[in-house]
Amino acid sequence: MKHAALLILLMLATSSEIARADEPLSAVLNESVIKLPVTVKTIFNQVITKEMVVTQFKPNGEGPFPIAILMHGRSYKDRSKPGRERFLQATKYFVNRGFAVWVPTRLGYGDSGTEPDPEYSGTCSGKNYLAAYEVAATTTLDVMAYAKQQSYVDPGRIVVLGQSYGGMTAITVAAKNPAGLIAAINFAGGGGGNPETQPNEPCRPDLLKELFGLYGKTAKVPSLWIYTENDKYFGPVYPKQWFAEFQKLSSASQLAEYRAMPAFGDNGHFYFSRGFSTWRPVVDDFLRRQGIAIPHTPGSFQDSGFANINEPASLPVSSAELRERYVKFLELDVPRAFVLDAAGEFGGYAGGMPDALEKALAICQKRAQKECLAYAVDDKVVWKKMSSSEKQD
CATH class of the missing domain: 3.40.50.1820 (Alpha/Beta hydrolase fold, catalytic domain)
Known part of the structure; x- marks a missing residue:
């Protein structure tokens, strides 16, 4: 000793x-x-x-x-x-x-x-x-x-x-x-x-x-x-x-x-x-x-089963640019969020910060000039399949 x-x-x-x-x-x-x-x-x-x-x-x-x-x-x-x-x-x-x-x-x-x-x-x-x-x-x-x-x-x-x-x-x-x-x-x-x-x-x-x-x-x-x-x-x-x-x-x-x-x-x-x-x-x-607290986005988010979070090809978008952004999103630490407008034409993402969802929504809404919704939060895809009328709205 x-x-x-x-x-x-x-x-x-x-x-x-x-x-x-x-x-x-x-x-x-x-x-x-x-x-x-x-x-x-x-x-x-x-x-x-x-x-x-x-x-x-x-x-x-x-x-x-x-x-x-x-x-x-x-x-x-x-x-x-x-x-x-x-x-x-x-x-x-x-x-x-x-x-x-x-x-x-x-x-x-x-x-x-x-x-x-x-x-x-x-x-x-x-x-x-x-x-x-x-x-x-x-x-x-x-x-x-x-x-x-x-x-x-x-x-x-x-x-x-x-x-x-x-x-x-x-x-x-x-x-x-x-x-x-x-x-x-x-x-x-x-x-x-x-x-x-x-x-x-x-x-x-x-x-x-x-x-x-x-x-x-x-x-x-x-x-x-x-x-x-x-x-x-x-x-x-x-x-x-x-x-x-x-x-x-x-x-x-x-x-x-x-x-x-x-x-x-x-x-x-x-x-x-x-x-x-x-x-x-x-x-x-x-x-x-082992009792270590893992950071997460505040709130309750359920996996919608829409897609595997690690599959950019499953995104409900036609834009190659959005898919490239999603690949970058996957490299981010939690808390993180990837959001899209209802038409799948605009998106935003942020990570490694408690207010990642708010920041991602603000980025998307500024570009889309319309409401944006979360596609993925932390390690869950929360996006739900939308009807044609919902996309038009």
């Missing part, structure tokens, strides 16, 4: 505020950057102490805000880019749900420095995943300890989310059950993948399966696992095996949830960074079940 307290005091005393001149900080998201001293041990038992770049964001107000820690993956090409991770779309998602957010650029990446590489896990045939993920988990727990000391947070409500290498790191952290952790979200988690030289065949998937099983023995918090059917790093089969092993050995298997998403783009491994419009409702549902 004395060592842990000393570590926290050291982090608070030596964490220095920094900013990059070439990357303006977001005032809307109250963005700031610190350098956090961390110590890790490599697979070769080399002890490394360095400063890690961590970007932090928070909602307006005094809190207390729950904590979200977002973790990046591992490039097999150039670990120096980006210099500083921000995950702006995902960060906005969490800030809009009342979270204070921390995004570490771990040791071995970007401005934190690429050499030495603490997360190196060995050759393809001789992987030591256990030790490598211990490094990533250690730095994540250091960020968590620092975040807990901030006056504006709720240290009892923490969510960790990661992509690829960061996704498995989220499960590694979950297996340690740190105080305050309420959920872990794993997007395409794993390691050893290379879509160019060995598509769908990561290095030593058997060791990854074994490690996920080991984590399943101790993890006690709800976890959400999201993979796509065309992930060229890990393929569609291995992730399901990893999850099955995690569940098989878990005493809390009912807390883990696997979502196999359809093929996405040319490589579903990048679903987290490019598929916000379809993963957002999935993560919303998961977080809601």
